[in-house]
Amino acid sequence: MFGYHYRLERNAIGLVLAIVVAASIGGFVEIAPLFTIDETVEDVPDMRVYTPLELAGRNIYIREGCYACHSQMIRTLRDEVERYGPYSLAVESKYDHPMLWGSKRTGPDLARVGGKYSDEWHVAHLINPRDVVPPSNMPAYAWLQRTPLEVKDLGLHLKALRQVGVPYTDDMIANAAADARNQAMPDDGGAGGLTQRYGEATQIRAFDGNPANVTELDALVAYLQILGRLTDAAYKPAAEGG
């Protein structure tokens, strides 16, 4: 064995090939089957996609690095289920490019934070976390309320997501910018076709409390309020049994 190696280390190309082969096997065995084995992701027909406003909120969540301190993955452990709710299913992040499972909880898990607090609480908390949670060490995000949301490119975002496998329709892509505005400015002449495109359960309101304009705060709160609510598969008894 060592004699063989004695010859191998005299051959640069041989060494390169051996390294590539040795280093490829593990990833290939563990990753490739995840795309081919059907049971990897549960089959859930009612799983819906993010609206353009929620997607914009998700991108703000990514941009501000929220994932570094908040996980979105409730593990199959009793204390986590009792603290945060039913454990996370693979299907719940099926349309998440990329996933935001996170690796650290400097703050609590957010996988099921949607609907847990009021919009007013989220707005106050994001502007200054210590106003509502005095011992909090979360950064303040006051500027989100001052910054108008950029909606004109949202169609491009939906289109790119369709290319990587999220089922956005032509109709959704064409109306992306208007849908984002309508979801956060309900007084502005109705919601258009928003509920037809994304379902009756779509939450339509001035998330930041101000219906006169659409801010980044609107988008982020809309996203936080949908977390864990894209499907109710995790609450069904069949899932509980697993």
Place this chain on the structure above:
Amino acid sequence: MVSQLTMNERRWAMGILIALSLIGLTMLGAGRGDAFGVHGAIVAAAAIAMIFVVISGYFAPEPGEERLTRYYDDPSKAGIVISMVWAMLGLFVGDWVAWLLAYPNLTFDAPWSSLGRIRPVHTTSIIFGFGGNALIATSFHVLQRTTRARLPDQLSPWFVLLGYNLFCVIAVTGYLMGVTQSKEYAEAEWYADIWLVVVWVTYFAIYLRTLARRKEPHIYVANWYYMAFILAVAMLHIVNNLAVPISLGHAKSYSLFSGVQDAMTQWWYGHNAVAFFLTAGFLGMLYYYLPKRAGRPIFSYRLSIISFWGITFIYMWAGSHHLHYTALPQWVQTLGMTFSVMLLVPSWASAGNALMTLNGAWHKVRDDATLRFMMVAAIFYGLSTFEGSFMAIRPVNALSHYTDWTIGHVHAGAMGWVALITFGSIYAVVPWLWKREAMYSARLIELHFWLALSGTLIYVFAMWNSGITQGLMWRTYNESGTLAYSFVDSLVAMYPYYIARAIGGLLFFLGAIVGFYNIWMTIRTAPAEARASEPDAPALSGARVQPGE
């Protein structure tokens, strides 16, 4: 710098820089109103500034053939100084982030200064800025000495070094503007990732071209590790960063993968960034500078073979231990755990090999802080690989995951292993490269050693305490069978540890400032008389030289 390039290389440099400035200007035009345009401006400005540098030396006399009788070390010298500059930035921002976790208002009411944006500035500056530049600089140095061959040309090493730093600058400025893919340690967006591939292929080509011209029949162990580092990082980087940009004029892209497949791909990448960037590359450093400094040959050649192939093969399976008890299928979790535990064997073989090499040189470890940096680095390598295998066991991970214990583990590796072996290697190589008798001040190396060691220990102990406390509080039940503590209760318990951690980080930062000053003063002092006893030149004939030299 330019005067050492041949006329032909100067022409090539001009061509590359003109092309790069045109790319920058095109990005600027396509990305108006987007961070993409700002990055175009940065690329164009960097390329145009370099054009002026090349022009200023363009008509200098060409270097003669006698250059081929010497190793080409200028890119290594520049890389070491750049590496220390990144260390200053990365450690400063890291300590700022640490204080922010204890005092969240210690910042400005501006998006760029928010914790979520400056945290990746810290990680990228340290891993890629400080660590990456040190790896490139030392790999060029080690490669030439262990092959007895000069780098193949004068231009491509500069392209790799400066191009790599352009990538780092694009990444870090991007985070401040909110440009990130959110993938940990792969935050830079698609265009920076493509650029890094170009730089990396050139880096690999330098390696192969130098090896092809080597005067040593055997390729030395350090080069196996540097090659594994280059090859595996290329594979990981390309696969994990596959993404579709929303347009060719926007910074934003969407990952090709989603959900569970993305999680597995990301942690296959993330864990092996630790394996092949932060371990394999630095083991390359260890295998050259530690025996050189100790004046002892590597303890066991066979042990280094076993540990090299063990690390190269087994590490790639271990990433899924980041996803225990998640929606990742259990069979993948079990594979990840099993291989993580097996990984202890090659890891301790490396650490043991390094420490056994010091047998017969322990008096030098006592007297020479440079060698002590390397010795303590090997100990921290052994400690953190044991800790890593331990934390990968599912029930242990149930407690440790999501807590500060992970942060403590990462920093035991990054501060105790990666940074200490780098500082030790830099203190060894700076006098050799700049032809000085010794470092400017041995006492300042001693001071740096103790600041770095005490900073690391304070940091790691603080995070072990906070992490285990957190993990236990989250799972404690009271007598009536409900959870005993709210999340906020656990957060309140963290504050003393967060302050201690920030103090540890501050000590480590102060140590690095002392180190930078010492390096700077060494460069500024007068060169020593050339040491005739130890020839430091490429072998021009096919003369056989002792392996490991």
